[in-house]
Amino acid sequence: MYSHLFFDLDRTLWDFETNSYETLTEIIDRYELLKKGLKDIDLFVKEYYIINDKLWEEYRVGTIDKETLRYERFRRALLKYAITDNSLIMHIGNDYVNLSPVKTNLIPYAKEVLSYLSKKYELYIITNGFEEVQHIKLKESGIEHYFIDVITSERAGCKKPDVRIFDYSMKLANARAKTSLMIGDCLVADIGGARNAGIHQVFFNPNSIEHNANVTYEIKSLNELKKIV
Numbered sequence: 652m653y654s655h656l657f658f659d660l661d662r663t664l665w666d667f668e669t670n671s672y673e674t675l676t677e678i679i680d681r682y683e684l685l686k687k688g689l690k691d692i693d694l695f696v697k698e699y700y701i702i703n704d705k706l707w708e709e710y711r712v713g714t715i716d717k718e719t720l721r722y723e724r725f726r727r728a729l730l731k732y733a734i735t736d737n738s739l740i741m742h743i744g745n746d747y748v749n750l751s752p753v754k755t756n757l758i759p760y761a762k763e764v765l766s767y768l769s770k771k772y773e774l775y776i777i778t779n780g781f782e783e784v785q786h787i788k789l790k791e792s793g794i795e796h797y798f799i800d801v802i803t804s805e806r807a808g809c810k811k812p813d814v815r816i817f818d819y820s821m822k823l824a825n826a827r828a829k830t831s832l833m834i835g836d837c838l839v840a841d842i843g844g845a846r847n848a849g850i851h852q853v854f855f856n857p858n859s860i861e862h863n864a865n866v867t868y869e870i871k872s873l874n875e876l877k878k879i880v
């Protein structure tokens with residue numbers, strides 16, 4: 652039934668939470684932030700995620716640019732602890748962008764499932780992540796060779812859930828909507844976007860969040876993909 656599978660990367664294949672946590676703890680250590688006012692690593696990480704998600708949403712809809720996102724998320728997260736040294740925040744922002752993509756933790760079963768699927772289907776990535784970052788993540792975590800191409804929003808000129816990025820991807824892959832499948836963890840960007848483009852969707856929902864969206868398939872583990880395609 653399907654010939655082309657389009658995957659989201661962050662939180663669908665690449666374990667964003669674990670990789671991000673490792674990076675943040677390294678940065679906290681490197682700049683001795685616990686001596687500069689930070690109280691608790693886990694609490695800070697939690698606060699950072701909330702700020703980061705909010706700013707990513709702003710980036711996605713286009714109200715802020717990439718540089719603002721990279722600086723502002725740390726400025727806001729550290730402000731609570733009265734850490735306001737601009738140069739320090741700049742260094743931290745840059746370090747995060749350099750250190751995080753070389754982290755290699757993947758979502759459980761990612762490699763096994765990609766290995767299995769790549770023998771039967773043409774695999775592509777569609778991501779809103781940054782061009783220079785996403786390729787490093789794929790390469791370092793050892794899954795780049797499973798994909799024919801990586802379509803970033805920067806390259807497509809628009810971001811998920813914009814229908815145009817799905818049309819762009821299908822054109823590039825020489826794929827039809829009817830025989831394409833989009834797999835992702837975000838109901839808005841991945842699932843809603845694919846649905847609007849006429850593509851069937853697999854909602855990867857490892858934490859079983861409640862929703863009433865209309866999705867073609869829903870899975871809790873990547874391993875379940877083998878049963879769908």
Ligand SMILES: [Mg+2]
Nearest residue numbers: 659661662836
């Ligand atoms: Mg994602």
